[in-house]
Amino acid sequence: MRRILILGATGSIGTSACDVVRSHPSDFCIAGLAVRSSREKAEALGREFDAPVFCGEDAAERAVRETDADLVLVSTVGLSGLAPTLAAIEKGMDVALATKEVLVAAGELVCARAKAQGVKIVPVDSEHSAIFQCLQDGAGWRGRGDVARLILTASGGPFLDGPADLSAVTPAQALDHPRWKMGPKVTVDSSTMMNKGFEILEARWLFDIPADRIDVVVHPESIVHSLVEFADGATLAQLSPPDMRVPIQYAFSWPARLPAERRRLDLPALASLTFRAPDETRFPCLRIVKDAARAGGTKTAALSAADEIAVARFLAGEIRYTDISRLVAAVVDAAPSLPCDSLENILVADAAGRKLAQEWKS
Ligand SMILES: NC(=O)c1ccc[n+]([C@@H]2O[C@H](COP(=O)([O-])OP(=O)(O)OC[C@H]3O[C@@H](n4cnc5c(N)ncnc54)[C@H](OP(=O)(O)O)[C@@H]3O)[C@@H](O)[C@H]2O)c1
Incomplete structure (x- = not known):
């Protein structure tokens, strides 16, 4: 028990x-x-x-x-x-x-x-659980030398194929995710792809692998939850219908798997699974996160704080949808960077990020 x-x-x-x-x-x-x-x-x-x-x-x-x-x-x-x-x-x-x-x-x-x-920090996010599951072969799951690349899948969110002009997107539209029912913050983050940027950082730390060996591919069906490419050219993936109870249960039962009454994959009914490269011009948050990760220190703490405020300001009708990425980029740029080695430094960076984000004007 x-x-x-x-x-x-x-x-x-x-x-x-x-x-x-x-x-x-x-x-x-x-x-x-x-x-x-x-x-x-x-x-x-x-x-x-x-x-x-x-x-x-x-x-x-x-x-x-x-x-x-x-x-x-x-x-x-x-x-x-x-x-x-x-x-x-x-x-x-x-x-x-x-x-x-x-x-x-x-x-x-x-x-x-x-x-x-x-x-042990065991992942619950479906993408990281997928990677975690692909690495369960007895060789350990952190800092492995035989992993060439991690590939995170992204649903692409509600605005993958339009509208062309994202500036008029309303909170109700951003909160209407096509695949997953989630809390409001993560749903808006999914629509801007900030969520996927965050997941690059999450994977970087969970699996102890440099961010430049973590790629993102858009997969609107959300059936392949992520993949691991190994040094020998083999790639493993984890597939299941989108249901957060699968990764949550695995995090609870790991390393065992317990039976569960759940919808199963029906591959002939799915017929095809599609993949495409993310559009970083339309969704600049991916690039903003990678830049902050490269800068290191507490820059990503300021980024996270700025995003929380930006999403709240957007949902409150204070800023436009396209202002979310502009605000976050401006805050990351302006925020001082401290070493990421104490709770105090994280809290200082968080407070600075929040203040800059509250003061930001379109
Ligand atoms: N939802 C998903 O499918 C999903 C998938 C992957 C990752 N995640 C991540 O998981 C986290 C939770 O997401 P969610 O969608 O479940 O959020 P959510 O629906 O908004 O729920 C948040 C929960 O946290 C509680 N909470 C907030 N601040 C707290 C505090 N200071 N102390 C104690 N409890 C507090 C809330 O309590 P009250 O109701 O009392 O406010 C609520 O129970 C997020 O970081 C998200 O990125 C979510």
Whole structure:
């Protein structure tokens, strides 16, 4: 029986995680739940799973410190996942990580501390879970010399084929993802492809591979979740119908695979799977993330903070859709860069990024 602590239990990932636990009552139990403000929903879950409930801005970190668990699922939004992830590492608890901003902002720091403590960071994001699954052959999954390249697939989001002019895109249009039902921040990030840029950084740290050996290919059907090309020219991929319960369950059960009643792949019904190169002129966020990664230090922490504010300002009607990438690029350019070796430096970079992003004018 694996005891799981779920941070962000009422969100899209948290809800799927509860489903996975419900369908495997003799394999998993919920040791505790943390949310920010959805107290009633969280208390109902607490009663159902007989688990302590933590609410409030610092709930996630308190939950880690006060709960005994074998695995912590970090699935809050943005930098709120960082302090609880570091607290879990400090306590020696393995982490199933959904909140990609943790590695975008502080990958170097988090991975160094996890390595020092012997803590495993297991991916939940479907693309990273796919890569993780392709690397399960006993040779280890971090810093392998036989990996030539990682290939992340991207659905392309709602604006892959139009409209030609993205400046008039509304929040409702950006929130209407063709394949995945997710929280608002990650849905808007998917539409701008900032999400895919973040995933390059996430993969860079999870698998300890330089960002210039991580490519992106657009695959609108979202069936191939990502691929690993090996040094001998062989490429492995993981395929399944789009359903976040698959990678969440694997993060919980790894290295075992547990049975589950789920929709299976029907290849003849699919008939064809398509792939194309991403359009970095139409979606400049991919390039902006790669530039920030090259600059190193805390530039990516400022980038993550700027994106959070940019998405919030867009959803509030304050800036246009195309301003999201302009704002983020301007903030990354202006933000000072510190070494990514302490929580303090990450928080300084985050605060600077937020301030610049709030002040940015179109
Ligand atoms: N959704 C997906 O399919 C998907 C796929 C891959 C990766 N991810 C990543 O997973 C993370 C979560 O995404 P999501 O779509 O599940 O988000 P979401 O639906 O917006 O849910 C966020 C959850 O986190 C909680 N939360 C927010 N701030 C918190 C804090 N300070 N302390 C404790 N709990 C807090 C929220 O509680 P309240 O309801 O009380 O605010 C809610 O339960 C994101 O980083 C996203 O990029 C998501």
